[in-house]
Amino acid sequence: MLNRRTLIGVAAGAMLGLTAIGAQAADWKSQYPELVFAVVPSENAAGVVDRYTPFAEYLSKELGTKVTLRVANDYTAVIEGMKNKQIQIGFYGPGSYAKAYKVSDGNVEAFVTTVNQDGSIGYHSVMYVMAESMFKSIDDLKGKNLGMVDVESTSGFKAPSYYLQAEGKPVDKYFANAQVTGSHENAVIALTQGTVDAALNWWNSDIDSNLTRMLNKGMLKKADGTAMTSQDFRVVWKSPLLAGSPYAYLNDMPPELKEAIQKAFVEAPQKAPDAFAKLSDGKDKAFSPVTHKDYEDFVKLNEWLETQRKSS
């Protein structure tokens, strides 16, 4: 019977229903009042904060929840943080992402990677020597000291270990001393100071590498105080193309949140061009969606490294 009571009842029911739907959509916001965003230290802590803070602010605005940038001490800290669900969004190299996937039993999933200026995806690992040294190629480096980055770094340890072994120059036997220096920047600094004779680093192109970023920041100076240039360094070895470094999130987060995160990243070049450009000094073109399948090779690479360790 249509009277006031039924009308009020229907109106109340409709309102409750609407709030229920509204509550569902915003449900993840109450579950995640704060999202922690951490990056593997491809540069020092101050550099990371400088580079990523505008982007973290953009994400906070876009997602509607606070996104906190956390600086990690080494690659392992980010992997451990995502394993313990203290970090929700992480930026990895391909190898450390594969390790994070395995260590968290698949709870870490890659969702975007960066696209270079020329539309390509991926980067290389290179070995630098000082241009003024007598080393012209990697054959001259037999029995010398090598500076690696971190045992979880793809370009700084994993990929060179694999490819150099395939070329007949296993890293631990070919070089007198292969020492982990802690970060890409530390490896270059150790090279300039003479602590190591060669250093491994990541490299996109001649105008976009960790070395160019350090040179642009004025971090490298010669003994007389003048700034170094890229002419002071020589590349003696370059790896084949490696998959692009992925951003990954926790798999067990609500699907709406994961979609929102991926959308925020993919739309960043349009919605926050300055924050996006700051991430790569303007050298990246866009974010491209990826899935875990693109990194299966690196899961296998980690397994190969583990068997290598036990057999040596």
Add this chain to the structure above:
Amino acid sequence: MLAASRIVISLPERRRESLEQAYRSAAAAKRRRTLLIGAGLVVGIVASGYAGEVNIERFVTGLPRFTSYISDIIPILRWPTLGADLSEWFWGWRKWLGLLLDTLLIAYLGTLFGALGAFALSFLASANLVRSRWLRISVRRYLELCRTVPEIVYALIFVFAFGLGPLPGVIAIAIHTMGALGKLFAEVVENIDMKPVEGATACGASWLEAVRYAVLPQVLPGFASYALLRFEINVRGASVLGFVGAGGIGKELMASIRQFYYGDVSAILLIVIATVIVIDMLTETLRHRLIGSMEKP
């Protein structure tokens, strides 16, 4: 026999009351003061906890995760396959024992050189042997300088100067040990009986001769005892120095932790713990013998 009777001395009523009153107010005053201090302490703890972002809830929810790391690094050992499981767990024991030997040698050499340096400087820092205040003060400050800088900072400096390998580790441990042992040795020297020293100087001994013949026999057991204690501490220190490339097992432990090879982490830790236990027991017996010889008349 007379039954034992209690002799009660009773005070006049007024006198007793005034004494009891005084006792009660004294006790009450003390209780009040204790309560005030206790309340102040509680307020201080709560305020500093708030300032230090102490979160009891987070501590309680996070506590189980602490044990989960321990259970992560211990591999599954099944009784029927125990031999195979153990040899799988300790797959690299030869390599690790070799690196551990490196660590022990680094600790031994560092302790030896540090003890020699401390030996030389300790007599100059003792108030009963050196009259000049300036000399004592400068030696003590120098020893403090050696002691305060953490070993790992020294190791980093020397890796930069001398390159990678065990040498920076030995120097770093030697310098830090010299600072630590110098102070302990100086205190041993200051506690000796001065009569032999007076006797020696009365016979015309120079300062050096007095030290050699009157002081040294009294202090050597104490010196050796402290040096052995320092050796045990330095074995642990040398393991840590391996992290920065100063040779030894630290590098291997760090690599295992960083690459999540959990079984290796626990295996290496157990080997290091076992070694330190053995060294601890050995130095303990040696030190007891030395201290025993010190107490002989």
